[in-house]
Amino acid sequence: MLKIAIVTGSTRPGRNNEAVSNWVYHIAKERKDAEFELVDIASYNLPLLDEPMPPLWGRYAHEHTKVWSDKIASFDAYVFVTPEYNHSTSAALKNAIDYLYREWNDKVAGFVSYGGHGGGVRAVEHLRLIVAEVMVATVRAQVLLSLFANFENFRTFKPAPQHEKELNAMLDQVIAWGGALKGLRFETAEKAALAGE
Numbered sequence: 001m002l003k004i005a006i007v008t009g010s011t012r013p014g015r016n017n018e019a020v021s022n023w024v025y026h027i028a029k030e031r032k033d034a035e036f037e038l039v040d041i042a043s044y045n046l047p048l049l050d051e052p053m054p055p056l057w058g059r060y061a062h063e064h065t066k067v068w069s070d071k072i073a074s075f076d077a078y079v080f081v082t083p084e085y086n087h088s089t090s091a092a093l094k095n096a097i098d099y100l101y102r103e104w105n106d107k108v109a110g111f112v113s114y115g116g117h118g119g120g121v122r123a124v125e126h127l128r129l130i131v132a133e134v135m136v137a138t139v140r141a142q143v144l145l146s147l148f149a150n151f152e153n154f155r156t157f158k159p160a161p162q163h164e165k166e167l168n169a170m171l172d173q174v175i176a177w178g179g180a181l182k183g184l185r186f187e188t189a190e191k192a193a194l195a196g197e
């Protein structure tokens with residue numbers, strides 16, 4: 001069974017992220033074709049990247065990085081729930097991604113975003129480029145939530161019914177690709193073991 005993390009994208013006090021991420025989690029966990037866990041970046045208390053070595057080497061100096069590394073390494077796929085900040089994702093999510101490298105490699109991600117009229121679409125476009133560099137494949141289907149249409153007073157999350165269908169369509173793609181990439185990771189690990197690495 002694939003293990004999929006729903007990763008929050010905001011650490012701001014009073015964030016809308018909590019309601020959106022909880023909505024994603026509650027729908028996802030009804031599925032029988034994968035296991036889901038909510039991973040809240042806020043509870044990992046990551047400072048602005050403070051590791052002396054590049055993440056590619058995986059030689060972490062700090063306990064907060066080791067804890068984050070173990071958590072992210074334990075998943076096959078990710079659903080990033082991102083707000084749009086100045087036409088991009090949040091600095092907090094970018095920082096959390098920057099901390100690691102191999103933990104993300106050869107895995108798949110899908111996106112749920114929220115923001116003004118665009119529903120966070122520009123944040124996801126940026127995020128796709130960012131995660132490509134850590135070798136995460138991204139699925140086409142995504143969920144865009146407008147603060148005007150899906151929140152009351154920009155604060156109380158009231159998603160329109162069609163978004164549940166969109167969310168499940170995105171999860172279908174994440175699970176399909178996640179299964180394919182799990183096979184690739186297995187083959188790579190087997191080759192490395194045979195080569196004595």
Ligand SMILES: Cc1cc2nc3c(=O)[nH]c(=O)nc-3n(C[C@H](O)[C@H](O)[C@H](O)COP(=O)(O)O)c2cc1C
Pocket residue numbers: 010011012014015016017018083084085086087088114115116117118119120147
């Ligand atoms: C610093 C900042 C910049 C923002 N820039 C944008 C933006 O460029 N486009 C947009 O649609 N919404 C923008 N917003 C609105 C946010 O998407 C909205 O406030 C959202 O609720 C923020 O997520 P959070 O509450 O989970 O932190 C911005 C909000 C903040 C705080």
